[in-house]
Amino acid sequence: MRRGNLFVISGPSGAGKGTLVARLLQEVPDAWVSVSATTRAPRAGEADGVQYFFKTEDEFADEVARDGLLEWARYAGNCYGTPRASVEAHMAAGEQVILEIDVQGAFQVRDKMPEARLVFIEPPSLEVLEERLRGRGTETDEVIARRMAAAEVELSQKMKYDIRLVNDDLDDAARALVAYVNEQAERPRG
Template sequence: MRRGNLFVISGPSGAGKGTLVARLLDVVPDAWVSVSATTRAPRDGEAEGVHYFFKSEDEFMRLAREGGLLEWARYAGNCYGTPRASVEEHMAAGDQVILEIDVQGAFQVREKMPSAHLVFIEPPSLEVLEQRLRGRGTEAEEAVKSRLDAAVVELSRKMEYDIRLVNDDLELALGELVAYVNEQADNPRG
């Protein structure tokens, strides 16, 4: 059995994190994406423990106070966080646990779990990132500008990560990510 690990994947919106994580799951059989807890109500079709762990505000804050969350933040009036117990259970079972979270959350995880592997996914340039964001055609101009401003801040912290992958060529970036995950999983250190 391979050794379980925690991989925190961060990077600017539009860098391709979601695509890389989805592809990683196809080629690394013991990879598992962590399920977040949230205080927002379930949407149609969402199942408890599959899409989210749905918590009341009181339950969520108690979990946070008692150290039951590796990281958490409030977005648009709702709380979102990573439950420590499910991450630890999957790691103990030898899984390669994947968290796709923002830079702020990544460093919260690093404080609580120093053994976590932080992976930063970056675009080849801010110009390419802007093209990708505009190419989606799903966001207003103000949202694109806001995401680009956030990207500058996120990119300023990339050197604090264990590994940085430039997602210019999807297959190349995927190969580098898979190699890194497998290298850590096969490493016998304890």
């Protein structure tokens, strides 16, 4: 059995994090993506413990108070966070636990679990990032401008990560991510 590890994947919206994580899951059989907790109401078709762990405000506050979350934040009036217990259980079972979270959350995780490996996914350039965001055809110019401003802030933090992968070629970036996860999982303990 391989050693369980925690990998935190961050990067700007449009950098390709979700696509790379999906490829990682295809290539690394013992990888598991953490399920977040949230105070928002379930949407049609969502099940507790599958897409999210759905919590009341009080339940979420209790998790925060007892240090049951590795990271958390409030977005658009709802709380979102990573439950510590499920991450630790999957790591103890020898799995490669993947968190796809923002930069702020990544540093919260590192504070609580210094052994976490932080992976920053970056676009080849800000111009390419904007092209990708516009190519989605799902966001207004105002939303794209906000995402681009956020990307500049996030990119300013990339040197604090353990590894940085430029997603200019999806296959190359996926191979590099899989290789990094496998290399870390095979490292001797201690």
